[in-house]
Amino acid sequence: MGHGADAVGASVVEAVGEAARMLEADGARVIATGFSLPPDAHSRLRAAVSVPVFTSALMVLPLVRATHGPTAHIGILTFDSRTLTPDHIGLPPGDATVAIEGMELSRALYPALREDRPTLDATAAEADAALAAQRLRGRAGGRLDAVILDCAALGPFAARIRHECDAPVFDLATLVRWVDTSLL
Numbered sequence: 001m002g003h004g005a006d007a008v009g010a011s012v013v014e015a016v017g018e019a020a021r022m023l024e025a026d027g028a029r030v031i032a033t034g035f036s037l038p039p040d041a042h043s044r045l046r047a048a049v050s051v052p053v054f055t056s057a058l059m060v061l062p063l064v065r066a067t068h069g070p071t072a073h074i075g076i077l078t079f080d081s082r083t084l085t086p087d088h089i090g091l092p093p094g095d096a097t098v099a100i101e102g103m104e105l106s107r108a109l110y111p112a113l114r115e116d117r118p119t120l121d122a123t124a125a126e127a128d129a130a131l132a133a134q135r136l137r138g139r140a141g142g143r144l145d146a147v148i149l150d151c152a153a154l155g156p157f158a159a160r161i162r163h164e165c166d167a168p169v170f171d172l173a174t175l176v177r178w179v180d181t182s183l184l
Contacts (some may be wrong), residue, residue, distance in 0.1 A: 013041045017048040024049045029183050032176050035103075040089070052179050057172040058089050064146045064170055072145035075136040075165060076100045077129075079151040081134050082181040101136035103128060103151060117160055122156070129157035133164035146170060169170065 020031045024031055030052050036102055037045065037055035046053045074097060079082045081102030105112045106128030112120045137144055147161060149171035154161065158169045 003164075011035065013044055014135045017045050020045060020053070024051050030054070030176050030179050031126065032172050034172070054172055054175045054179075057148055057152070057170065057175065060148055060170045060175055061089060064148060068145045071097060073140045073143050074098050075140055075144045075147040075167070076152055077132055077136055077147060077149050077151060077161065078102050079110070079153070080104045084150065099136055099139035101132050101139055103132055103154075105135075109153060113151075125153075125161055126157050129154055130160050130164050135162040137165050 011026070016033060016037070020028075023031060028051060031045070031049055032054040033045075033056075042053065042055040045055060057109075058076070061074070061076075065072065068074070076084070076089075076098065078100060079102060081100050081104065082178045084102070085098055086093070086095060088096070089098075103113075108121050108124035109128040112125070112135075133147070136147070144165045144167040147165050147167050149155060149158065149161070149169060151173055155171050155173055158171060162169045
């Protein structure tokens with residue numbers, strides 16, 4: 001299955017909704033998807049269950065913005081930057097405070113995910129993540145106040161990305177841990 005909003009059809013949203021209902025019936029307290037869903041799909045999935053739902057790490061953007069301020073430089077690392085537009089995440093035209101970088105130039109991670117390969121060279125994927133983080137920092141003029149990982153596959157490399165960007169890193173796991181901790 002492809003990644004990004006354009007690749008998500010109604011049948012995928014229905015299948016994810018059915019899986020969410022099953023997880024809730026089995027006792028899940030939080031539902032999260034490993035790939036971003038567009039806002040309308042989030043609404044449909046949210047309506048399918050009674051537990052908190054996270055369909056994109058980008059849902060943390062307002063919190064990061066509120067925490068770091070309106071002029072903070074925020075970077076977003078995503079699976080494919082060609083499918084994540086400023087409009088998709090509600091940015092006003094010309095907002096220079098948010099930089100977006102994708103993994104589409106990577107040699108290991110992007111092809112493995114795109115082709116749904118059964119294995120991944122973790123060392124090469126970490127190097128890909130580091131290079132993408134360096135490009136992201138460059139897009140932001142060398143300074144980032146926070147980074148959001150819109151690709152769940154980047155989570156294992158958060159520490160390396162944090163080091164390369166010299167900024168805190170937020171991802172879907174951040175949101176899930178926050179909500180799950182509050183439900184204890």
